[in-house]
Amino acid sequence: xxxxxxxxxxxxxxxxxxxxxxxxxxxxxxxxxxxxxxxxxxxxxxxxxxxxxxxxxxxxxxxxxxxxxxxxxxxxxxxxxxxxxxxxxxxxxxxxxxxxxxxxxxxxxxxxxxxxxxxxxxxxxxxxxxxxxxxxxxxxxxxxxxxxxx
Amino acid sequence: xxxxxxxxxxxxxxxxxxxxxxxxxxxxxxxxxxxxxxxxxxxxxxxxxxxxxxxxxxxxxxxxxxxxxxxxxxxxxxxxxxxxxxxxxxxxxxxxxxxxxxxxxxxxxxxxxxxxxxxxxxxxxxxxxxxxxxxxxxxxxxxxxxx
Numbered sequence: 172x173x174x175x176x177x178x179x180x181x182x183x184x185x186x187x188x189x190x191x192x193x194x195x196x197x198x199x200x201x202x203x204x205x206x207x208x209x210x211x212x213x214x215x216x217x218x219x220x221x222x223x224x225x226x227x228x229x230x231x232x233x234x235x236x237x238x239x240x241x242x243x244x245x246x247x248x249x250x251x252x253x254x255x256x257x258x259x260x261x262x263x264x265x266x267x268x269x270x271x272x273x274x275x276x277x278x279x280x281x282x283x284x285x286x287x288x289x290x291x292x293x294x295x296x297x298x299x300x301x302x303x304x305x306x307x308x309x310x311x312x313x314x315x316x317x318x319x320x321x
Numbered sequence: 322x323x324x325x326x327x328x329x330x331x332x333x334x335x336x337x338x339x340x341x342x343x344x345x346x347x348x349x350x351x352x353x354x355x356x357x358x359x360x361x362x363x364x365x366x367x368x369x370x371x372x373x374x375x376x377x378x379x380x381x382x383x384x385x386x387x388x389x390x391x392x393x394x395x396x397x398x399x400x401x402x403x404x405x406x407x408x409x410x411x412x413x414x415x416x417x418x419x420x421x422x423x424x425x426x427x428x429x430x431x432x433x434x435x436x437x438x439x440x441x442x443x444x445x446x447x448x449x450x451x452x453x454x455x456x457x458x459x460x461x462x463x464x465x466x467x468x
Binding site: 198204209212227228237238 | 352353358359363390393394
């Protein structure tokens with residue numbers, strides 16, 4: 172809202188359908204702001220599992236969130252169907268910056284957009300480790316030029 | 322990765338004029354054994370809302386202008402876990418014409434350094450027009466006294 176420019180669908184490389192739920196709406200009758208972060212969690216982890224082979228139960232490497240942010244452009248409400256768009260803005264040795272746009276059915280402009288930074292760590296030691304190959308390859312497929320620096 | 326380095330990790334509880342004790346719940350921990358990242362935002366929302374109700378005196382149901390969130394951010398420095406009680410701390414970062422930005426920090430039990438820091442922006446909306454509207458006078462006065 173403050174920045175004027177809205178993200179559009181063509182800026183994202185992967186999409187996941189998000190079905191809103193009754194309890195996503197708060198007292199204002201809209202999807203609560205915090206709930207958008209659970210959509211972020213959902214699209215990111217589903218992609219890591221489905222495309223990157225992340226084993227959330229037994230894998231040696233897990234992702235820790237180190238920063239998340241979201242800008243809210245317009246309200247949406249249950250029972251709307253949404254789509255979450257995903258791309259990678261930065262890929263480091265052990266970290267990835269996901270950029271997420273949330274879209275209402277039929278709309279090209281994001282209703283919310285933000286980012287999420289993961290550091291991959293050894294589950295036992297809790298120390299950063301290089302991103303496993305399968306996950307790295309999946310993330311590279313969504314990598315775009317770093318427009319956040321612009 | 323850390324070009325937006327956590328500049329205010331150095332803050333302490335005393336830097337924040339409004340603080341709220343927030344007990345955690347069993348279900349706040351995710352399968353990695355600490356609070357899920359989304360829950361940090363829920364705690365931040367809770368302290369912002371309680372401050373808005375209790376200190377700013379906003380009546381969400383009746384007032385002509387009411388706040389909606391337009392922007393939020395959290396940086397995670399250290400893990401928090403159930404069953405600890407989190408101290409959520411708030412200060413006024415910026416007062417705009419139609420918006421207020423809060424700085425927030427979450428402290429674990431017996432911890433001097435925040436486990437997370439962030440911000441949260443409220444814009445006041447006209448109940449009838451659904452447009453951004455200037456902060457109510459009473460709200461602005463209280464915010465200015467605390468800033």
